[in-house]
Amino acid sequence: MSSVTVRHDWSREQIVALFEQPFNDLLFEAQRVHRQFFDANTVQLSQLLSIKTGACPEDCKYCPQSIRYETGLEREALMEVEDVLAAARAAKKDGATRFCMGAAWRSPKDRDIPKLKAMIGGVREMGLETCLTAGMLTTHQAQELAEGGLDYYNHNLDTSPEYYGEVITTRTYDDRLQTLEAVRHAGMKVCCGGIVGMGETRDDRAGLLEQLARLQPHPESVPINNLVQVPGTPVDGLPPVDPFEFVRTIAVARILMPASHVRLSAGREAMNDELQALCFLAGANSIFYGERLLTTENPQNAHDRALFARLGITAEAGAEGAVHTAKTCQPEAA
Numbered sequence: 001m002s003s004v005t006v007r008h009d010w011s012r013e014q015i016v017a018l019f020e021q022p023f024n025d026l027l028f029e030a031q032r033v034h035r036q037f038f039d040a041n042t043v044q045l046s047q048l049l050s051i052k053t054g055a056c057p058e059d060c061k062y063c064p065q066s067i068r069y070e071t072g073l074e075r076e077a078l079m080e081v082e083d084v085l086a087a088a089r090a091a092k093k094d095g096a097t098r099f100c101m102g103a104a105w106r107s108p109k110d111r112d113i114p115k116l117k118a119m120i121g122g123v124r125e126m127g128l129e130t131c132l133t134a135g136m137l138t139t140h141q142a143q144e145l146a147e148g149g150l151d152y153y154n155h156n157l158d159t160s161p162e163y164y165g166e167v168i169t170t171r172t173y174d175d176r177l178q179t180l181e182a183v184r185h186a187g188m189k190v191c192c193g194g195i196v197g198m199g200e201t202r203d204d205r206a207g208l209l210e211q212l213a214r215l216q217p218h219p220e221s222v223p224i225n226n227l228v229q230v231p232g233t234p235v236d237g238l239p240p241v242d243p244f245e246f247v248r249t250i251a252v253a254r255i256l257m258p259a260s261h262v263r264l265s266a267g268r269e270a271m272n273d274e275l276q277a278l279c280f281l282a283g284a285n286s287i288f289y290g291e292r293l294l295t296t297e298n299p300q301n302a303h304d305r306a307l308f309a310r311l312g313i314t315a316e317a318g319a320e321g322a323v324h325t326a327k328t329c330q331p332e333a334a
């Protein structure tokens with residue numbers, strides 16, 4: 001069996017050719033790659049918290065938090081540090097190893113940085129990995145956050161460069177790449193992925209993965225979101241992507257970025273257990289855990305624990321070795 005090397009030069013044609021393989025061949029290859037870099041039965045658990053909700057000036061067509069769409073979401077100011085830390089404590093108790101704080105901003109204001117640093121420092125002291133997603137960053141802001149102990153910054157490319165203009169007009173693809181560059185420059189780990197199901201073509205999905213695989217180094221964490229359709233957003237009501245095409249997207253991400261954690265991200269609430277199991281088989285080895293994403297629902301913890309137990313999956317140990325093993329998670333019904 002040939003060993004896998006980490007490459008940054010995949011062409012669009014090569015990536016499309018991976019997508020076009022028979023499903024079984026693609027999953028077999030993804031699983032082969034996965035096993036060279038990871039324990040195939042371990043999944044990392046990240047928990048999200050919306051620390052500042054709604055009224056975002058950007059026009060991302062998928063997002064319930066944009067002020068431009070009537071989604072019925074109540075706007076909320078930046079949370080208090082103590083409330084964020086209480087949520088992080090609960091997430092840790094439930095077994096999450098990374099706590100991801102999300103703010104509905106175009107970019108943070110410099111005056112917000114000290115409060116964000118206090119949140120980051122407090123979460124880190126609990127032994128959780130820290131992640132923030134708060135829009136575009138300047139080089140200086142990225143450095144400040146890194147000094148505050150931020151492990152990961154999440155900033156997605158969302159889709160291919162060609163389709164991007166159909167989804168967002170208030171910031172460019174290049175703006176996003178610049179923020180990713182600032183994050184890297186400051187020495188933080190990159191969490192960067194995209195969304196499937198916004199009316200894009202397979203070529204666009206290949207284009208997104210091509211851009212991600214071109215990043216040097218690859219993002220350590222690659223969230224693949226299945227669009228959560230929210231009434232009031234312009235993409236609500238689009239035909240959902242064929243579930244097998246979603247699994248293919250995960251498998252191709254795994255093959256292109258063999259050493260990265262590929263996260264089966266938003267959209268699990270609308271998936272059955274069998275589809276999620278196929279995503280794990282395709283090489284997904286991280287999920288958002290906890291009953292809420294940012295503003296929409298996610299599966300119940302008990303359900304996820306039961307699914308892990310049925311599949312013999314173990315949650316990845318955190319820095320302090322906190323684990324929820326398949327052995328300790330009993331299925332709801334044997």
Ligand code: SAM
Binds near residue numbers: 064156227
């Ligand atoms: N405002 C910041 C930004 O956009 O850079 C951070 C928060 S934003 C909600 C983080 C990511 O969530 C987006 O880039 C997008 O990929 C994802 N997202 C937002 N709404 C979604 C939806 N309805 N379905 C799936 N993913 C979504």
Ligand code: DTB
Binds near residue numbers: 265
């Ligand atoms: C990511 O790629 N997905 C997460 C996280 N990064 C911030 C957000 C998903 C949001 C889904 C819609 C919502 O709950 O508002």
Ligand code: SF4
Binds near residue numbers: 063064066103104
């Ligand atoms: Fe704002 Fe982020 Fe939503 Fe875009 S994805 S509208 S930037 S919160």
